Amino acid sequence: MKNIILILLMPLYIFSSCKGQDKEEKQKPEVYKAKCEGEYSTGQKTTEREKKWSLTKSDILSIISFSKEIDAQEVHYAYPVIPCNIDVKGFNLKGKKVNLFINGGSHLQITDGSKITILGCDDPKCKKYFLLPKEDMNDEAEIVNDSNYKVKNTYKVDFDNDKISDSIIIKQNTEQQQEFKMEMYKNGNLFFSKLFYCDSMLLDLQVKYGQIFNIKIENKDQYDNVFRKVTIPVLFKNKEFYIEKLFVANFGISAKTGYNEWTTKEISNKTNLENLDIDALESKNNGDYK
Structure with a gap:
């Protein structure tokens, strides 16, 4: 009788295990990896650490919440522009699909199809997400x-x-x-x-x-x-x-x-x-x- 019960319960166990595994896979955060092209304006090459830079969706949402809107001139004078970027297409931001262009120098661009918004993050909380912080002028x-x-x-x-x-x-x-x-x-x-x-x-x-x-x-x-x-x-x-x-x-x-x-x-x-x-x-x- 016990053997019969075990045989009947086994498919249920297998189904439950597979369902749990699927749930774990769905919960695994998506990782957006950097693409480093070219070199610094000084001729300096990018390092292995810079090439391995990556962000998760949670990281990106935190960055946006800590950032403030800036203009292109402020990027030029106050933020380092480095040859490593994370390019994200179709990112879900507040229910709207946008494209993100994130530079390792603590700034990013958000494009929603009609306009481009530039954000800079000089909050100390942002340092762990980027390769270089905003310059202290x-x-x-x-x-x-x-x-x-x-x-x-x-x-x-x-x-x-x-x-x-x-x-x-x-x-x-x-x-x-x-x-x-x-x-x-x-x-x-x-x-x-x-x-x-x-x-x-x-x-x-x-x-x-x-x-x-x-x-x-x-x-x-x-x-x-x-x-x-x-x-x-x-x-x-x-x-x-x-x-x-x-x-x-x-x-x-x-x-x-x-x-x-x-x-x-x-x-x-x-x-x-x-x-x-x-x-x-x-x-x-x-x-x-x-």
């Missing part, structure tokens, strides 16, 4: 508030590949507008400053020959026409900024053709960036324009 804001200078551009770089985003700030003298000041900060502390005299100045971080950035400056005539362009590739080694060459392009009457055209010259001269004198180097290397 408070110290720099106090330092760069020169009375005669106006901030023109702020750039995020990593001078020595320590995963701490350093800053370069370009400022223009409001009284003498041809005077630009380049200041470099590490952990909010100023450690390099240099004046340049020109009509416009910016940095190019998209580099590929070992330098950490290019300085690009222009000079204009009284009619606001550009007549000189200088590109300065800047390298960094042993905590020192230096250059090995620079490129000068001038617009004027060519001795060969007799027409106004651009001529370019490469000047090779290894020197510390602090001691760089563009005009002196150019006058010393007259000729050889191409």
